[in-house]
Each structure stands twice: as C-alpha cells, then as structure tokens.
Amino acid sequence: MRRFVRLQVPGLDAATAPGDMAAMAQPPIMTLTDIALNFGGDPLFDGLSMAIQPGDRVALVGRNGSGKSTLLRIMSGSVTPDKGNIFIQPGQHIAMMAQDPDFTGYATLSDWVRAGLHEDEGYRADIALEGVKLDGDISPEAASGGERRRAALARLLAQDADLMLLDEPTNHLDIEMIAWLEAELASTQKAFVLISHDRAFLRALTRAILWVDRGQVRRVDRGFTHFEEWRDKVFEEEDQQRHKLNRLIKAEGRWAVEGISARRKRNMGRVRRLADLRAERSGQIRRAGVAAMEFEAAPKSGALVVDARNITKAFGDRVLVNDLTLRIQRGERVAFVGPNGAGKTTLLNMLTGALQPDSGTIKLGVNLVPAVFDQNRAQLDPKQTLWTSLTEDPTIGGSGRNDQIMVRGVARHVVGYLKDFLFADEQVRSPISALSGGEKARLLLARLMAQPSNLLILDEPTNDLDVETLDLLQELVDDFDGTVLLVSHDRDFIDRIATTTLVLDGTGNVTVCAGGYTDSLSQRTTPAETPVSANTKKPTQLAPATKPSKSGLSFTESHRLKSLPKVIAGLEADIAKLTALLATANLYSTDPARFAKATDALSDRQKKLGSAEEEWLSLEEQSQT
Secondary structure (H helix, E strand, C coil): CCCCCCCCCCCCCCCCCHHHHHHHHCCCCEEEEEEEEEECCEEEEEEEEEEECCCCEEEEEECCCCCHHHHHHHHHCCCCCCEEEEEECCCCCEEEECCCCCCCCCCCHHHHHHCCCCHHHHHHHHHHHHHCCCCCCCCHHHCCHHHHHHHHHHHHHHCCCCEEEEECCCCCCCHHHHHHHHHHHHHCCCEEEEECCCHHHHHHHCCEEEEEECCEEEEECCCHHHHHHHHHHHHHHHHHHHHHHHHHHHHHHHHHHHHCCCCCCCCHHHHHHHHHHHHHHHHCCCCCCCCCCCCEECCCCCCEEEEEEEEEEEECCEEEEEEEEEEEECCCEEEEECCCCCCHHHHHHHHCCCCCCCEEEEEECCCCCEEEECCCCCCCCCCCEHHHHHHCCHHHCCCCCCCEEEECCEEEEHHHHHHHCCCCHHHCCCEHHHCCHHHHHHHHHHHHHCCEECEEEEECCCCCCCHHHHHHHHHHHHHCCCEEEEECCCHHHHHHHCCEEEEECCCECEEEEECCHHHHHHHHCCCCCCCECCCCCCCEECCCCCCECCCCCEHHHHHHHHHHHHHHHHHHHHHHHHHHHHCCCCHHHHCHHHHHHHHHHHHHHHHHHHHHHHHHHHHHHHHCC
C-alpha cells in the first residue's frame, strides 16, 4: 500500500510576530521536495515536500515509530532518501543532536565537542561546555547518560548552526539543566526543529508543529499548546468523511443489487464507481489505537507504606540525605526531583528497602508487592526477542515452554498481549535491540503491567513515550489502587500525578512539598520554609492521595471542569439536530419508528445536558473556594 504525504501550509497565525513576518520573507533554509523512503518495501514517506524558514521554532510530533527521528536524519543528511531533492540555501549550516551519539575514536568529551571546528572556533566549545556544566576531560566510556547528553548539547551549540535539529534533547537531563536549555533556545535567533516528550518544554518554545501521522506530514503555524485540539479536530473530520464514504458505498451497493440487471450496459460507470469507492475505503490507513494498558492490582498493602525516622546516607564526604523523617501512606503519589547526582535514586532505594541508611531506621508496611520501571531498561536483554522477553519471565507465569503468559490472572497468548501494546506481528520475533526507545518503554510497561502490584516504583517512565501513551500512562497511574513512587524530570507529568514532591538539593536537605513540581516552586520560595531535618520531632505526614489543585479541585476534577464545556456544546448540537428532525412535516405518519427513536434520543440528550450543566456549576463553584 502506498502512503502519500501531503503538507498543509496554512496562512500565518493571527499572533505571528513582526519578526516572524520578516523571517518568512527570507528564502527557506532548507527545502525538501518529493521525498520518498522505503524500509523493506513499506513506504515510510512518499511525496513529502516541506520547507524550514529562518527563525522557525518547530515541534516535530507523532506516534512512536511514525518516522519522526528518520525525518530529522533526512533533514540532517545522515539518511539518504530513495528519491526526491533536498536543497539547502548556500551559506546555511545545519547541525543535529542525535539521541545516541557515537563517541568512537575520541579520548575525551571535549575532543568530541570540538570535532569539526576550526582552531579559531575552539572558544565556542569552551563556552558551550561551561554552559552545560560539563567537565570536558571525562572520557566517553566513563561518562553517564546525562553527561553524554550534555556533551551532545555542547557540540550542537558550539557549531553555531543556522538550523538546529534536536532529537529528544531533554532525556537524561535534570530539571535544572532542562530549564537552562529552555532559556538558551528561547533566546536564540536560530531556527530549530525538535522532538521531545516534554510537554512543558514544547509549550514554552515552539511556534509551529510538524505532525507525522500515518505517512503524512501536516504543518500548522501554532505552538504545541494547540496540538491536541488540532489533532482531535483532524481525527473528527476523518471520522465524518469515513462515515459519509460508508453511507455512499452502502447506497451504491444497494443500487447495484436492485437495478444493475435491468440497466447493465447503461450503468457500468456506476459499477466502476462502486469499485473505486470500496478501493478508497480499503486504502485508508486507520490511525493507530492507544495501547491497551492496565495495571494489575495486588491485594491492598497496609495503611502505612514507609515509616522513615532520622535517616542519613553519605558517600565519602558527600551527604545526600541528612536526618530525614517522614511517612508515606497507602495511595499517595510521591515524586522525587532534584539535580542529577542529588540522591533521588539513593533515597528511593532506601525507602523501598533496597539500600540501608547509614543511620536511622526504615520500617516498611505489610503486604507490599512492588513493581519497578527502570529508566536504564536493565530488565530488557537486547539479545532476547519480544516473545522470549515475556514467555521466559517467571514473574508473569512464563516458563519458556509455551506461548502463554498470565495477565491479571488470565492466560494470554503472547502475540495477542503484545498487540495490546501496539506491536505488529512481524516484531514479535525481532530482537529487542531493534526497537526504538519508545518501543522499549512500551515493552517494559507490558512486562510491568502483567505483574500484580500495590507499589509502583517508576524511574523516568516518560522517556521516549509519545503524547498519546503519556496521556494513558498518566490516567492509569492516577487510577492505580496503590502507592506510587516516581522519579522524573518531566515537569508536566509530575504536576499531573504527584500528591507530594520531595525536592533534594544534593547537600542532604530534602524539602517536602504538597502537590506537584509547579506547587513545589512556590512553596520553596516561601521565606518561612525549612527543609526536613532531624530537628523535626514528628514524622512528616505526606499529602492525601487526592491532590487538590490551586483552584481547590483535584487533578481529575480540574480536567473534568475543562472538558465539560465541550461536552455541553456537543449535547446542545445533538439537541438542535434532533429538534429539527422532529419538526419535519409528516415524520410521525411516514416513519413512526424513526420518530420514536428521535424522541427517545432527544429526551436522553436533554437529561444529560441538565446533568452536565449542574456538574459544571458545582465544579466551577468549588474551584473558586
């Protein structure tokens, strides 16, 4: 099946700044014309045409596996398309920050950052290394994931390119470094295209969206804040067109059965039209569904999950946790934030019993059944296939001798279960090493969700996940009937999930803040605030499981309040249509069944409208308290 790509280039957004108008008047930095690329005979792109203008700030979004990174590599020149032309304006320089840079042949990170620069441009590398707070003398083999990512950033910035291409630049960066990068990109006059799962990062920086979806690349000149609204509108229009097409095929099919024999020669054109309509419908590429994820709840744990009293942990002279006393109750969602190396994982390991404190005591609750999501994907063996990764896992009933695993107490065929997580049949026997970052995260979630658990330990779970899967993961964690401990640098995800945030500064201080990351910022700037310490005689009791937002609503209630106007508008539209239908002359006498059905539907919509309006009023009043 051939997939054609079209580019939607709307007019300038009403909010376009004068500087943007000037940029649009300049020739494009890069133009792609009629690009095609096939992998194993399956077209990833075909007929792709697009342009990047000076000063563009573009979010490149799409589902995992849709081709975002491949498109970025085509733009950088590291992947050659099967056909088409790429034109770069003379004198324009393009640089890319890859997800997994190759440091082979370089003794230090500084050597790698300086590669390709002229001798008199070395100062740019020094400035960039200082900006990302990186010791350039570290060897690539000894560098952590965060240090390698900062080296990649430094190399990109040192090149002073006219167009920067960034593939998941915030992965492995701590919140402090993400904020620095955000400010750096916000102040630049250079154009950039970036792929990221970090919604807060995208909202702050982008003014245009390139959406890769089922072989098409659509563009809209609005920031990422508007992406979900735009996506949903496109999907709604597709559904309407598909419905119209199905009705037309049904009508033409009825004619073919009832009238073709009497008018065969005269009406062969309509027969061909019916065949064309059916071919059009079969050629439509259905959009990918959402992974069918659901955590399996184990029996409830005790009410008290963790009771930590005056715990301290140091490595050499460096104190990471100093005299911390707190309690975690069942049902809480606790986020750990702080710079890389501040001790987040150390504290998490102590609170879950994997690491003993130097002093103090930790008492774990009864009936705890933990499940761990590891950011390093250490639980995945790259030499295994997706099949063996599940069937040989004893924690989910895998024995390696059959094709079934136990999921929520029910035997499931491994292929059917992997399909729930959007893996294709041909991937089941493929090695894990061939998976993208997002696909590895989905596989790890598949293993995690097949295990009974009442304590989720999530270490950077959002890395590489697309927007739709992030939405689902957030809903699942929100609905999980257990306790959640979360280490993350994703500010938006923390705000959506956390009832309590523990902020570590790397010197031993741990500040306990009610709410998510944004709430913690305001609380940490309060003059009277003091970090949790041994002087706290009573254990710090964390926030209740249902987190009130600044408006006095829980996250779920706030989300419902935002969505109700759209629900109400939809009900009002349905009522208007049904009222117009019932006003049709002679409807009752000519089609009484349809009249009765419309009457029942109108009554149902009116009741739902009344309930929705009452719910909106109640939530709106509550939000003002």
